[in-house]
Amino acid sequence: ALYPLIGKKIYGPWGDSIDIFATIGTVFGVATSLGFGVTQINSGLHYLFGVEQSTHIQVLLIIFVSILASLSVFLGLDKGVKRLSELNLVLALILLAFVFIAGPSIYLLQTTIQNTGQYISNLFTMTFNLYAYQPNGWIGGWTILYWAWWISWSPFVGMFIARVSRGRTIREFIVGVLLIPTGFTIIWMGFLGNAALFSIIHEHQTTLIQAVQQDSSVALFEFLGHLPWSGVMNILATILVVLFFVTSADSGALVTDYLTAKTENSPTWQRLFWTVLMAVLAIILLLVGGLAALQSSIIMSALPFTVVMLFMSWGLIKALHL
Template identity: 55%
Template sequence: MVKSVMNPRVFWGASLIVGLLLAVAVAAPGASDRVFQAAQGWVIGAFGWFYVAAVAGFLFVVLGLAFSSTGRLKLGPDDSEPDFPYASWLAMLFAAGMGIGLMYFAVAEPVQHYAAPPEAAPGTFAAAREAMVITFVHWGVHAWAVYAVVGLSLAFFAHRKGLPLTLRSGLYPLLGRRIHGPIGDAVDIFAIWGTLFGIATSLGLGVAQINSGLAYLVGLPSNPAVQVGLIVVVMGAAMVSVLTGLDRGVRRLSELNLALAVCLMAFVLAVGPTGFLLKALVQNFGLYLDHFFVRTFNLYAYEPRGWMANWTLFYWAWWIAWSPFVGMFIARISRGRTVREFVVGVLLVPTGFTFLWMTVFGNTAISLDMGGAAGAISQAVTSDLSTALFRFFEFLPGAAITSTLAVLLVAVFFVTSADSGSLVIDTIASGGAEETPRWQRVYWCSLEGGAAALLLLAGGLGALQAATLVAALPFALIMIVLCVGLVRQMNADVKGVAVGREAPALRVRLAQILSPPRKAEIERQIAEEGAPALRDVGAALEAEGLPGLHVAFAEDEARLDVGPTGGEAAGRFVYRLTPEARPLPAYSHLEAPDGRRTREWRLIARVEPRGLRRDVTGLSRRQLVNDVLEQLADWRGAGPGPR
């Protein structure tokens, strides 16, 4: 019997929708292309203002969460440590986020803006400056802020609150247990097909560039049949990677990716106009900061032009459409990081590398096009974007070596996008499970490759890309809801922590030191704070109606008992509150006159099966609820509890 770990409604529902959309795109590529392109034009024209406002809002929300009191919250229990070293973490989120796009557009986009800028005269120094500012805006912190919203929401609710690692979990503060019903299923299905088709279109771009590189190097024909063959070969490598798991396959390939990218960039920097590039990097960054707010909110409302819809609005919609994939992936690899560390890492580190990358390739290409190339690179970009990078290498030493390295880099980016995408989709389809049968990962990986191949043969990549961008509109609304829930829940956590263990009120602490609690006071705390807190958690668990979960609350001894129905007692989660006496230190000023030592009483929380013993004297009902939830999350993640 084939073993499966899935949410059947999401798994098969998403598969059905993917199949139907593929059938339409393959059966009638021309008609579907016209319909989706028209829909895309209408959405961007009518809601372009909304995309601009939403992306700006996402950026300010994540910055606010990072640099306010919520920034110290951990994406996991307070004592958790990051799952991956910092360098590996950065390599993985960079490779998943923009790998193929950086290779495809590193030369093409700056040269396109230089040849046809929105404001400056084409082909001038002013056009070159404007081209780099626009490129920085499109590939800078705005894009990563979109990813950060989804990633931060999922990481917070999954790793810290113990909810499934699926998109629906971010809606929990607003929808409660309804996320486990049809609404949650619809959100997860939407995320799966958007992710799968977004990856398929990017794979189509990547394989076209690989084909162009091989045509340049060995004369391989450039046509859809060859590209389908390349998809089969590269997806075979992706399946091997996805079967080895996140820690080995995806991590190692991401690190290889970053190393190859640095080598290629260092070579272009060394043989190109090095001094000019270093000066250009500083000036580009200064111009980016100078134009930051203008470009963030610019819509050319007073002087409408089609450039805005074709570029900035297109990019904003594209990043939103990609955010379930990249956000889910960076959430999965970010357990143990603080909110501040997450936001700073996600926003600034990949953006800094991207700025350096775009300057090295973009400014070198513009410099060559204005000089020795005499417009040849601009012509290559205009005729076929996939050949632009290799035409660019012809004007530098060692063109064969750099072109070979570029093909290898695109191929590895291809593999990392496919395998990380498969892991993400499988996680969503399985209800947040991180360990699933191999056939499920292979299934999604095969579906990605099959979708890319079918669309290449049918010529339907453009239609699917347009459909993905149209889908970005409703998902932008979902992201706004994620922001509201995230801000609300994080602020609640901060208040609970600030009043509780990290910063107790001075008066309460002094009272505990100078006047140790008596047994009656501890019993009163159990009755008024402890038992109601455990009852609240138990009632919430029962209300969720999680299958196979048994919850028992014993008020006479303030004990919460949680575990799989029929499970062994040794593996169950037990949180018990008990009073415990201990003698005061010798020679205490509270010692009785006759020499008898007085005793103080403490409220002790005993947590099984970890054997943890915690002093929770003085904590309020709300603080005790938070403590129980943290211990429950640890048990669920590490123990034999429900999966």
């Protein structure tokens, strides 16, 4: 990405420095995701089976997810990562379709379309809103945190997508990477979010409000509890959360290994090393400071790569002669 700017210098210290920033961002990004993910998995198990919600259980869950990710890494891109990703997508579509059919279907279509229009019309204003005249707790706990999270994921997600998109045209790449995922995200957030709001506003499900206020990680399971087949759907949701984080960890480990080894044929133990390292880091952060430590680590690891991303954008514009 920086070749149009610095040429063959990317093969020297400059390139190595950028790879180091990318590796640090990826490791902390995936480790943070594991830390946040196990809290929701723990909430799901507590909601379904009464499993204790504690740091001890969450550490065990990190180990469990990492074992699954290691198995996927061991099997490789085609037999491991690809198969899990396909299963993940199928289960997500099943859950989404169920919420649409079992919920207020017409209401979900209306509100999702309306929300999309409001999002597009307010996108420019909201992007530059720094809450200078308002309490700024929201921007720190939401905007900055999630932007930093996405930035830390950008090195490995970008390289992973580039690897699996080899041979595609730029048009196909834009449609498959930008338009389709964005559309799916809008539908997902619109259907699940508005179905929950319908339960609160029109069905007066105050228990859902209380659940979100007390522990947001249990909100999904409390919401599904108000729909038919709640037990089955909550089990499906728990499996889905596990698979989402397994596929994140295994793809992150593969790309981190490629960044550091400069080859796609590195020893298996070397690829597994990164999965173990991410798990150990997630456990340490969880034990030392809980969610606060996870949030701080993601912001600190993303900050250096933010500058790199600006130069990468400049390099892309220059390469495309725009």
